[in-house]
Amino acid sequence: MRSETRPVSAPDASSGAGTGPAPPAAKKSKKQTEPKVPFRARLRRDWQLLVMTLPAIGLLALFHYVPTFGNIIAFQDYSTVDGILHSPFVGFGNFAYLLSEPAFWRAARNTVAITSFQLVFYFPIPIAMAILLNSVLGKRTRAIIQNVAYLPHFFSWVLVITIFQDMLGGAGLLGQFFTQHGVDGVDLTTNPDTFIALVTAQTIWKDAGWGTIIFLAALSTINPNLYEASAVDGASRWRRLWHITLPGLRPVIILLLILRLGDALNVGFEQFLLQRGAVGANAAEVIDTYVYWLGLRTGDYSIGAAASLLKGVIGLVLILVANRVAHKLGEQGIYQRT
Amino acid sequence: MTTITRSNGTRSQLRPVWDEEPSLIGKIGKALSLALIVVVILFPIYIVVLTSISSPKAINEAGGLVIVPDGFSFAAYNEVLGGGVVVRALIVSICVTTVGTALSLALTAMAAYGLSRPGSLFHRPLLFLVLITFLFGPGIIPSYLLVNSLGLIDSYWSLILPSAISAFNLVVLRAFFMAIPGEVIESARIEGASDFTIFRKLVLPLSKAALAVIGLFYAVAYWNAFFNALLYLNDSAKWPLQMVLRTYILDGAPMQTASGTVDPSGLGLAAVPVTSVKMAVLVLAMIPVAAVYPFVQRHFIKGVIIGAVKG
Numbered sequence: 065m066r067s068e069t070r071p072v073s074a075p076d077a078s079s080g081a082g083t084g085p086a087p088p089a090a091k092k093s094k095k096q097t098e099p100k101v102p103f104r105a106r107l108r109r110d111w112q113l114l115v116m117t118l119p120a121i122g123l124l125a126l127f128h129y130v131p132t133f134g135n136i137i138a139f140q141d142y143s144t145v146d147g148i149l150h151s152p153f154v155g156f157g158n159f160a161y162l163l164s165e166p167a168f169w170r171a172a173r174n175t176v177a178i179t180s181f182q183l184v185f186y187f188p189i190p191i192a193m194a195i196l197l198n199s200v201l202g203k204r205t206r207a208i209i210q211n212v213a214y215l216p217h218f219f220s221w222v223l224v225i226t227i228f229q230d231m232l233g234g235a236g237l238l239g240q241f242f243t244q245h246g247v248d249g250v251d252l253t254t255n256p257d258t259f260i261a262l263v264t265a266q267t268i269w270k271d272a273g274w275g276t277i278i279f280l281a282a283l284s285t286i287n288p289n290l291y292e293a294s295a296v297d298g299a300s301r302w303r304r305l306w307h308i309t310l311p312g313l314r315p316v317i318i319l320l321l322i323l324r325l326g327d328a329l330n331v332g333f334e335q336f337l338l339q340r341g342a343v344g345a346n347a348a349e350v351i352d353t354y355v356y357w358l359g360l361r362t363g364d365y366s367i368g369a370a371a372s373l374l375k376g377v378i379g380l381v382l383i384l385v386a387n388r389v390a391h392k393l394g395e396q397g398i399y400q401r402t
Numbered sequence: 403m404t405t406i407t408r409s410n411g412t413r414s415q416l417r418p419v420w421d422e423e424p425s426l427i428g429k430i431g432k433a434l435s436l437a438l439i440v441v442v443i444l445f446p447i448y449i450v451v452l453t454s455i456s457s458p459k460a461i462n463e464a465g466g467l468v469i470v471p472d473g474f475s476f477a478a479y480n481e482v483l484g485g486g487v488v489v490r491a492l493i494v495s496i497c498v499t500t501v502g503t504a505l506s507l508a509l510t511a512m513a514a515y516g517l518s519r520p521g522s523l524f525h526r527p528l529l530f531l532v533l534i535t536f537l538f539g540p541g542i543i544p545s546y547l548l549v550n551s552l553g554l555i556d557s558y559w560s561l562i563l564p565s566a567i568s569a570f571n572l573v574v575l576r577a578f579f580m581a582i583p584g585e586v587i588e589s590a591r592i593e594g595a596s597d598f599t600i601f602r603k604l605v606l607p608l609s610k611a612a613l614a615v616i617g618l619f620y621a622v623a624y625w626n627a628f629f630n631a632l633l634y635l636n637d638s639a640k641w642p643l644q645m646v647l648r649t650y651i652l653d654g655a656p657m658q659t660a661s662g663t664v665d666p667s668g669l670g671l672a673a674v675p676v677t678s679v680k681m682a683v684l685v686l687a688m689i690p691v692a693a694v695y696p697f698v699q700r701h702f703i704k705g706v707i708i709g710a711v712k713g
Contacts, residue, residue, distance in 0.1 A: 103523075110523040112597035117516030117528055120509040120567045127545070127564045128535050134544030148547070196435055201417055205436075211699050212440050218691045220626030222648045226684060227446045229652065230467060237449065240466045269442065288418070295420040301428075334629055338648060352542075359543040360633070372541035380538060 138370035151366075158370035168371060170346070171354035178350065179328045181260050186267055187324065190275030191317065195309060197276060198283045210280075213273025221334040224270050228262070229253050253339075256347035263335060278316055286312035318395045326383025329375045351375050447688070454478055454681035461675045478678035484660025487646055488683055494558070495643040499624040499690075502562040506620045510567060511613065514575035515601045519587075529576075535569045542633065549634055560634035561627060561642065568623070571616045578612035579605060611701045618698045625690055647687055651680050 101109070138158055140151040162168050193213070200206040216224065230236045234251030242250040252258055290308050299307065333352040340348040349357075351371060359368025390396070417423070424432070449467050456464075457473035464472075482488045517525050517532070545564060554560040582605060590600050606613070628644035635641060641649075650657035650664075657664045657679075664679050 106523040110519070110597075113516040113519055113522050114524065115516075116512035116597070116601065117525075118513075120513030120572065121528055121531060123509065123563065123567045124532065124535060124569065127548070127566075128540055129531075131540035131544035131548045132538070134547060135541055137544065137547070193439065196432065199432065200436070209436055209440060211696075212443050214699060215692075215695065216443055218622050218626075218695060219688065220628060220644050220647075222628050222644045222652060223626075223684060223687050226647060226652045227450060230450065230681075230684075231446050235466060237467050237469075240464075244465060273439070273443070292418065292420045295422075301422070301424065337629070338652065341653065356542060360546060365543050365547065369541060369543045372543065376538045376541065383537075 135369055135373050137366050138373045140366055142366040142369075144365075154366075158366050159374060162367060162370055162374065167345075167349070168351075168354060171349045171351045171371075174347065175329055175331055175350040178260055178263065178331045182264050182267060182331070183324065185261075185264050186272070187321075189268055189272045191279050191313065193272060194276040194279030194283060195305070198280060210273075210276075213276065215273070216270045217274035219270065221270075221332070221338060224266055225335065225338050228266055228269075232262070254342045256343050259339075259343050259347040263332075263339070266335065267332065278320070279313060282313050282316040283309065315396055318390055322383060322386040322390055325386040326379050328382055329379050450681050450684050450688075454678055454685045456678060458675050458678075461677055466677050467681075475678075477674045478682040481659045481661060481664075481674045481679055482682045482686070486659040487641075487650070487657055488643070488659065488686070490639065491641055491643045491646040492686065494640060495625060498558060498561050498627075498642055499621055502566065502624040503617055503621040505562065506566050506568070506571075506624075507613065507617050510572050510575055510616065510620075511606070511609075512601070513567075514572050515579050515597075515605055517572075518576045518579035519597075520584075532569050532572055546633055555634055556637050556640065557634075558640065561630050562624070565623065565627065565630065568620070571619055575609075575612060575616050578609055582608055614698050615701045618694055621694065622691060643687055647683060651683050 107114075134148065137148055137151065139153055139155060140148070141154045141157075142148065142151045146152075197206060197210060197213075200209065219227075232238045232252040234249065234254070236253075238252065239250055242248070252262060255262075286308065291304055294304050294308060329351055331350050331352075333350075333356075336348050336350045336353050337356060340353055345353075352375075355368045355372045355375075358364045358371065449469065452471060453461065453466075453468045455474050455476060455478070456468040456471070457475040458477075460468050460472040464470075483492075513532075516522075517529050519525065549555060549560050549564060554563070586604065586608075587600055590604055595603070626644060627642070628648060631642050631645045632648075635645070638645075638649075646657075649655050659679065664674075664676055
């Protein structure tokens with residue numbers, strides 16, 4: 065996709081200062097993806113593009129690559145006094161400690177439980193919503209509903225959680241209703257037992273509508289003739305859904321499942337951090353919040369970095385494995401761009 | 403790929419001839435589901451807005467949140483906007499969002515154009531550097547230590563620089579730029595225009611819609627950012643609105659306003675109920691999003707799809 069969208073732009077005709085040995089032969093070899101222009105001529109031709117690119121790359125490098133290498137402290141006994149250069153290395157000691165730590169396992173267990181729960185109770189919702197929206201024939205009605213459905217995606221987690229607190233919390237609308245009917249103490253936002261359902265509801269409210277976009281796009285690429293042909297052959301509405309719509313969505317569903325798997329240990333950091341206090345760590349501690357509390361609240365930088373590195377590596381492995389499996393099953397998966 | 407993007411509600415024709423009319427139950431079920439989606443999303447927003455502008459009497463009678471309008475009052479907004487932490491936080495948030503969005507959009511657009519010319523020097527390795535950031539995040543602890551060692555703790559730049567470039571936005575914008583017909587750019591080149599000039603005079607004006615969407619994504623991200631502030635700002639006087647929202651509204655710490663202190667856990671000011679003050683702050687956090695949203699939403703689909711396909 066990346067390389068074929070346009071022909072190699074007839075390269076250096078532009079640079080007015082064509083004094084150098086820039087060979088015009090390059091124009092002939094249009095078929096080739098890499099034009100055979102000497103390095104210096106290309107530099108002279110493209111330096112402005114490089115100048116435009118570098119500030120952004122620089123920032124990404126500084127705030128993404130440098131901290132990535134900073135993860136080295138996961139193998140150290142890091143102290144702020146010695147800094148990253150002089151702190152002693154301890155090999156895999158931090159990881160060993162982590163694996164012996166019940167609090168880490170609790171966070172891991174919660175994370176996996178929440179991810180699995182959301183896979184069942186969140187993942188299918190945008191698909192169903194997209195199919196529903198797609199069946200709305202009126203253009204205006206559909207546009208209005210879509211715009212309403214996308215809106216909460218743009219609210220912050222703080223806002224969403226506060227709104228949920230005001231709807232379902234003890235002092236909120238639901239609590240108010242129960243109090244007026246003589247039942248006290250109904251508060252769904254601080255109950256550890258229902259917490260997993262609460263966070264899933266929050267995720268649905270915020271992001272399910274936005275999640276329909278990609279499925280709507282996939283639905284619009286399904287050839288309408290298929291529907292017509294099968295309708296003529298007597299297939300009912302449900303059979304058309306089963307035999308045409310869902311197969312048409314399959315590549316997208318699998319792609320998103322793979323991405324979801326790679327993200328399995330990311331369940332939404334802010335969402336949990338914000339509610340950890342109200343619900344308690346037993347239910348609301350996930351790996352990310354564990355890293356935050358351990359590293360930045362108690363100052364155990366190295367252990368925290370080890371936990372987050374472990375999480376990142378597992379995520380990377382999961383996504384590669386899932387992609388491999390998808391390829392084996394004859395699906396496209398990711399990074400196999402057309 | 404381009405066929406995918408043509409989904410802006412083109413299925414608006416009447417029901418095709420081969421499609422049978424759905425049953426009555428089916429129709430009702432569909433209408434109810436759609437209504438449910440709209441109500442579930444809009445009802446809480448309605449309650450929040452209504453309560454923020456309700457009179458103390460209405461709030462007292464309702465026992466908190468107001469469902470049925472019964473007298474209005476803007477006292478809560480006067481209270482919140484008259485002075486105190488919310489005003490300060492609003493100013494911080496507005497400044498950070500404005501400066502951050504301008505910087506992010508400028509740098510992202512430049513880099514997206516710089517990487518969008520096929521066959522240009524180093525564009526493959528540089529693009530690879532961008533794409534690889536999708537695969538893993540650096541982790542909060544090394545990020546914190548970096549920002550700390552750069553001396554940015556308690557600086558407003560710590561809210562902007564670490565998240566200034568979103569690789570996703572860059573890739574989306576690059577896809578838009580690549581969709582500009584090559585001939586247009588080539589002919590400008592032949593007439594002697596430099597890449598800077600082409601970018602400024604040709605590419606940017608052609609991409610207003612894309613820039614609007616990416617600008618919105620950045621602006622919303624800055625406006626909603628909460629964790630950067632939690633991590634990097636120790637000084638509560640510098641907090642942006644989301645931190646104020648969390649500390650005073652969600653967690654219920656006593657909040658300083660124009661005429662005193664609002665304490666959500668106990669009794670508030672006599673004149674203005676605590677509930678309406680809380681709701682007013684929520685509304686203030688929603689307003690910018692709701693205000694910009696209608697102008698940009700119609701471009702979403704294109705942006706998201708291109709990004710998703712490319713990413």
